[in-house]
Amino acid sequence: MDVVVCLRRVPFTQEVDLEIDKGQRQILAENLAFVLNDWDNYALEEAISLKERTKGTVTAITVGTEEDEEVLRRALAMGADTAIRIDSEGLTLDPRNIARLLARVIRGLRFHLILTGAQSDDLNEGCVGAMLAEELGLPHASVVNKIELGEDVLEIKVELEGGIEEISTIKLPCLLTIQTGINEPRYVSVMGIRKAAKKELKVVTIEELSLDKEALVPDVYVERLFYPPETGGAEILEGDPHIVAEKILRILRERGVIS
Amino acid sequence: MKGTILTIAEHRQNSLREVTFELLALAHELGKAQGLESVCLLLEGEEQSLEGELKGWCERVLVLKAKGLEVFNQEIWQAVILKVMGDRRPFMVLFSHTPWGMDLAPSLSVSSGYPLATDCVSVVIRDGTPLATRQIYGGKLFAEVSLRPSGTYLISLRPGSMRVENPFGLVTQIESLMGIEIPQKTKKVFKEFVDTGAGEIDISQAPFLISIGRGIGEREKLEEIKELAERMGALISCSRPIVDKNWLPKYHQVGTSGKTVKPKVYMALGISGAFQHVAGIKGSPTVIAVNKDKKAPIFRVAQYGVVEDLFKIVGALKETLGG
Ligand SMILES: Cc1cc2nc3c(=O)[nH]c(=O)nc-3n(C[C@H](O)[C@H](O)[C@H](O)COP(=O)(O)OP(=O)(O)OC[C@H]3O[C@@H](n4cnc5c(N)ncnc54)[C@H](O)[C@@H]3O)c2cc1C
Numbered sequence: 001m002d003v004v005v006c007l008r009r010v011p012f013t014q015e016v017d018l019e020i021d022k023g024q025r026q027i028l029a030e031n032l033a034f035v036l037n038d039w040d041n042y043a044l045e046e047a048i049s050l051k052e053r054t055k056g057t058v059t060a061i062t063v064g065t066e067e068d069e070e071v072l073r074r075a076l077a078m079g080a081d082t083a084i085r086i087d088s089e090g091l092t093l094d095p096r097n098i099a100r101l102l103a104r105v106i107r108g109l110r111f112h113l114i115l116t117g118a119q120s121d122d123l124n125e126g127c128v129g130a131m132l133a134e135e136l137g138l139p140h141a142s143v144v145n146k147i148e149l150g151e152d153v154l155e156i157k158v159e160l161e162g163g164i165e166e167i168s169t170i171k172l173p174c175l176l177t178i179q180t181g182i183n184e185p186r187y188v189s190v191m192g193i194r195k196a197a198k199k200e201l202k203v204v205t206i207e208e209l210s211l212d213k214e215a216l217v218p219d220v221y222v223e224r225l226f227y228p229p230e231t232g233g234a235e236i237l238e239g240d241p242h243i244v245a246e247k248i249l250r251i252l253r254e255r256g257v258i259s
Numbered sequence: 260m261k262g263t264i265l266t267i268a269e270h271r272q273n274s275l276r277e278v279t280f281e282l283l284a285l286a287h288e289l290g291k292a293q294g295l296e297s298v299c300l301l302l303e304g305e306e307q308s309l310e311g312e313l314k315g316w317c318e319r320v321l322v323l324k325a326k327g328l329e330v331f332n333q334e335i336w337q338a339v340i341l342k343v344m345g346d347r348r349p350f351m352v353l354f355s356h357t358p359w360g361m362d363l364a365p366s367l368s369v370s371s372g373y374p375l376a377t378d379c380v381s382v383v384i385r386d387g388t389p390l391a392t393r394q395i396y397g398g399k400l401f402a403e404v405s406l407r408p409s410g411t412y413l414i415s416l417r418p419g420s421m422r423v424e425n426p427f428g429l430v431t432q433i434e435s436l437m438g439i440e441i442p443q444k445t446k447k448v449f450k451e452f453v454d455t456g457a458g459e460i461d462i463s464q465a466p467f468l469i470s471i472g473r474g475i476g477e478r479e480k481l482e483e484i485k486e487l488a489e490r491m492g493a494l495i496s497c498s499r500p501i502v503d504k505n506w507l508p509k510y511h512q513v514g515t516s517g518k519t520v521k522p523k524v525y526m527a528l529g530i531s532g533a534f535q536h537v538a539g540i541k542g543s544p545t546v547i548a549v550n551k552d553k554k555a556p557i558f559r560v561a562q563y564g565v566v567e568d569l570f571k572i573v574g575a576l577k578e579t580l581g582g
Binding site: 011013014015017018020027042095096099118119121122123124125126127128129130131133134135139140141142143155157158159160161162163164165166167168169170171174177180181184217218219220221222223224225226227228229231233234235236237241242244245246248249251252255256257258 | 545
């Protein structure tokens with residue numbers, strides 16, 4: 001089975017004070033560390049393990065800058081055969097335009113299945129996958145946490161709310177957006193990534209896709225970013241850990257959950 | 260003709276999902292301010308009659324009843340909604356940002372050509388176009404977004420964003436949709452629902468939960484927490500990454516795709532406070548959060564917060580309890 005997997009590099013934003021830049025429409029990203037989007041990591045593992053089970057191929061694709069190639073190197077190290085970066089050329093692309101660009105490239109590839117993450121950790125839009133499927137005229141399912149192979153169909157589980165799952169079949173070729181926990185992503189060593197640096201990585205420009213930059217009008221436009229409004233919020237328990245522990249125990253006793 | 264806001268009803272196993280009423284609350288709020296009619300589109304099976312539950316919540320329910328509409332199917336829903344949008348040209352269409360809504364709204368946006376903003380937490384209309392607020396970077400920042408000018412705007416709403424209590428007392432007309440072709444053969448075919456919820460313990464009934472998140476770092480650290488929980492008579496619950504990594508079974512998970520809990524005290528250790536998690540603890544009167552990151556969104560829903568390495572607090576709690 002030939003699988004295409006779409007990846008995105010996202011900033012790691014825990015324990016950092018995010019700053020909004022002067023234009024108010026972006027964060028200052030210079031001092032942030034970047035990682036492969038968690039959902040995409042699971043999609044990538046799923047692609048690789050499907051390839052291994054079926055003796056197929058994996059093509060990893062991202063839309064982004066040269067720095068974003070990091071996630072493709074990781075994919076190559078994990079076992080992807082081909083990697084393609086669509087150069088974003090400094091444009092801020094909304095999901096619709098990302099889907100457009102991906103579709104242009106993927107149309108020319110041989111594939112049975114396309115995987116994306118269910119959402120990305122940074123902007124939480126959760127829509128590139130289904131948009132891409134529609135661009136390509138493929139059936140799709142979102143938030144999938146299990147895939148079983150059939151003849152020309154897959155049996156899948158879609159994770160719904162409240163612990164309920166939907167079991168369905170879906171015809172190939174199709175696109176699935178992957179939920180975390182579907183597998184256990186393998187470990188990738190720094191050595192492995194270094195070795196993969198020698199593998200070929202293709203770069204495609206927007207022009208080569210016969211798309212006009214001007215035509216990439218965003219459907220969604222960020223007017224401004226702002227910090228969450230101050231709400232009452234938590235009463236912060238201060239002091240060294242032992243003092244804090246005393247305070248916590250007092251609260252627990254007051255609420256009657258410990259004696 | 261009066262402009263409309265069209266809400267797509269979501270139902271499962273013969274009941275309307277709570278989020279549908281949230282969408283109707285938003286439609287009502289915007290409709291009142293802008294003079295738009297709130298219309299709900301309900302696709303249901305032949306034997307179903309969920310429209311009764313929608314009385315008072317909107318001005319009109321468009322009902323399409325047919326075999327094959329018992330369970331959501333994106334291909335069918337998309338074909339029907341496209342037709343309804345073409346006939347009625349609504350100003351805005353509201354979807355839920357749920358797994359099903361995440362499958363439907365984006366592809367409908369592509370096939371209709373109408374712009375979509377997903378996972379919005381609030382929407383206002385300014386100068387005749389919608390402005391939506393979204394939460395990004397795990398809730399650490401908010402973004403106000405506008406949409407490309409269009410005759411119809413698509414919005415998906417994050418569940419839990421609107422408060423719903425009672426119907427709005429609207430006079431609701433029920434209108435049956437006729438002459439809409441329903442695709443008979445779909446590429447995705449539903450088989451069954453399965454419930455993964457049950458397990459050895461039931462966290463949903465526990466009075467005291469110690470809940471752990473990705474912040475515990477390593478599987479081995481689980482033991483320390485287990486000891487503390489045992490000492491305090493608490494049950495252990497967790498956020499999703501802990502289950503994803505197989506460190507605890509699924510029935511420990513709190514949140515939209517896990518359990519809803521209502522303990523007297525919920526102590527969250529190393530949990531950032533993503534909306535899918537927090538949605539599961541709305542019923543807990545006392546949330547104590549321990550997190551190294553003072554900007555973690557969990558502090559916005561907690562009553563008490565500790566900005567500290569969770570293991571220092573766990574250690575100190577154990578020592579203070581003695582024994
Ligand atoms: C469709 C869907 C359904 C979902 N359903 C659920 C659900 O039911 N339940 C759920 O929980 N999630 C759910 N999620 C996932 C959710 O979006 C978040 O990814 C998840 O809740 C994050 O879990 P976390 O807070 O443990 O991890 P993180 O967001 O990684 O947070 C870890 C936190 O630990 C803190 N930390 C790190 N080290 C320490 C330390 N030593 N001491 C103190 N603090 C520390 C960090 O500052 C950080 O705030 C769902 C997602 C999707 C797309």
